[in-house]
Amino acid sequence: MKPWHPLPDQLPAEIAVFPLSGALLLPGGRLPLNIFEPRYLAMVLDSLAEGRMFGMIQGDPSRPRRADGGSAIFGVGCLGRLSSFAEMEDGRLLITLTGVARFQVMEELPMRRGYRRVRADYGPFLADLEPETLPVPRADILQAVRPFFAAKGLEVNHEAIEALSGHALVTTLAMVCPFTVAEKQALLEANTLPERASALLALLRMGALGGELPPDARPS
The missing domain is CATH 1.20.58 (Methane Monooxygenase Hydroxylase; Chain G, domain 1)
Structure with a gap:
């Protein structure tokens, strides 16, 4: 599949987020996910209809959990784009999320269909949209x-x-x-x-x- 390189104004300001501690998505990386909870099935299906993007973010274990039982989340996550999608006979969705750009959480928005949403700021991380040429050891x-x-x-x-x-x-x-x-x-x-x-x-x-x-x- 040909890589997708969006312009800054093509990045969504409000996004669904999948809080998953221990799961890391980086720009250019490919993260396979097995989706089975109803709220995250709804999130993926909504994302397919709205630009095929949502964010991965880790829960922050150092902070108290929310009143609704959900974890506090870190302030930085990574926007991903659905690059593959398969529906299983038992209703599960097997997807691959390709990292687009990191974002800073500006505020958490009201939940939609049980999944969490945030207002995202990509400004500090616009270099993620450019080809990486710096050397590494x-x-x-x-x-x-x-x-x-x-x-x-x-x-x-x-x-x-x-x-x-x-x-x-x-x-x-x-x-x-x-x-x-x-x-x-x-x-x-x-x-x-x-x-x-x-x-x-x-x-x-x-x-x-x-x-x-x-x-x-x-x-x-």
Whole structure:
């Protein structure tokens, strides 16, 4: 599929958001999602009819939960565009969300059909819409990947990882590695690709020393 590069004025000011702690979407990344809760089925179907976009954002475990039981959310998320969609016989939706641009939450809006919505400001992150050309320490990252996954007891396709370009390597590893919620948020909020690559490299090297996997991602 040909990449979609929107202009700033094509980014929606009001968006649905899917709060999912432990799930990270970055610009240019592809996040597969299995949608089964009624409120998020409604969100996806509404998004299909309204530009095919909604935001991914993490719940913030450091802040009290809302009065309705929902989690507090971080102040920065990432807008995604539905790039694939399949409906299962049991009613589930299997979708892929491709990251477009990060956004800052300006205010939370009234819920619609049970799902949450926010007013988004993309101003601080308009560089996400431009092709990424800055260099990253690709060789260092590849060297750190094997001991990291070995320490976590995870099997991965290293040939596929080694075939990725610098930008895709950083984005893919930041999204798929079992980092904590706070670590994933720090990767999301890194100002530039080199800064994200530097943070990723530090996390890979620290993770190789051992440690527990974070809890499974849970929608909020």
